Amino acid sequence: MFRTVRSARTTALTALCCAAVFPGLVGCGVFSEVGSELGSAADEVQSELEDAAREVLTEGQLFTGTKTLDVDGASVHVSCSGTPSDGRPVVVLMAGMGDGLDTLEGLQETLAEDERVCSYDRLGEGESDQPEGRQSIDDAGRTLTVVLEDVAGDGPVVLVGHSLGGLIAARYAPDHQDRVSGLVLLDATSPTMIDDISDVIPESATGEGAEVRAQNMAIFEGENPEAIVIDSDPEVRSAGEVPVEVVQHGVPYLGEIAEYGDDLERVWSEGQEKWLALSDRSRLSTAEGSGHYIHVDEPDVAVDAVRRVVDEAAA
Template structure:
């Protein structure tokens, strides 16, 4: 398509890099806590976290025991995109998902969000849906980035990670390097759009800071990257973006001494849609291993 990039490519890249942390909502504990609401959640409900309404969905036997799997959607998506994956996983596990502030049916944020703020919201959600049970976080794209940033500071609770084409830890710098400031046309537009998103110009108002990968200990971690090089569709600079993305997936292996990288060969960015079986198997492996180590 002369003079422009296919909209699907732009959308995919925007979702891919829309990536990290959220909140700006103060408070470490749940507000307006209702003791009667402590019964296990079933289906879709809204809970109060730090004074904000957060949309949550849970399924699977709450009495099954073992780790609770928490699915984390990508940028521009919501928990509704994860319904099929959640249904499949809940046949063997307790599984929950939630809309972050500014996404889906949850409240919008009060202002700019950060990793620390997003962590507070996630902690409030985990308090409600998992209690004292160990947790496996399975995040796609932005959700994977948030999960990977959260886990090192919450080793007492997060006992496993599955990252589905997670936004790399240095994606802002990667984009700025792969598409130089001197670029023109569609590439320049894409560069400007994505760097703006990292500054917080996105629906979740997430201000995304690059940073090193910190260790979460020796928890089981599975990193799954896409196999179809959709980023290469960007004229001239696409191959650089693909190489940067691949390097970013390898970088996540530093999260744990027990991390592995695999490729969903027939998948684009939305691996849980294109090859759901790959994701289901990875989540079940990590959950079973986390249960044995608990």
């Protein structure tokens, strides 16, 4: 996540049929031959069965398409594709700031050919409700927990986060090692991004540098679609012995910022290296032909990274 002032190169920092589950049961006339003396009882039982069927069909582990979840009274938009497989983790995609799950549609569609894949809009993004006030990374984590409980139950997940979504995933995983079995970070926001910007662009800066600094400081203080405050914390805690793929951009788009571009590219790269501390099984690679949106610029790079982590997590 990094906001520049040139609009031309600004990056965003910004159901299954019931017959398939209950064949010949729900809505199929199972009680059509019940005697009239049992009519009312049969109607009651049928109603209960239909309610049970609807409940099962809306479980995240089974539904395909989109739906909304209630998270403390707020509506969160969720999308799932693909078929669950025994022993395979559910892949959960997490977009960057300013993006809805639609920006991950292509990645989700490709991965769903072989995996169960879900995505969601965080509060303030896409079709989800607006947050009631300022949020923290921990608040975003609590929303993520509700999503994971719905789409994966008690099963394992691989979190795939782009930009701010990557930072949230990386902060979440160490506290949920019983659930998160792998991570893919696509040009994830650095754990020390706000300090990095402050160090590179001094308060005395003028011109474009001053605008970039002020804009990003405001974003990190909560002036963003999610009203999320992003603190700088150099500590990267272990997420356990899980496979982690860290993929950084290779096209130096930050380098276009006058005077400070080269140093901004340097600290961004250093920030990607910090995420390697998540696991002894972490790997860092560069998407040479990509800007910030690796899953759009080089979708095969993102797909391959996710598949490697899922395969390792399922082994």
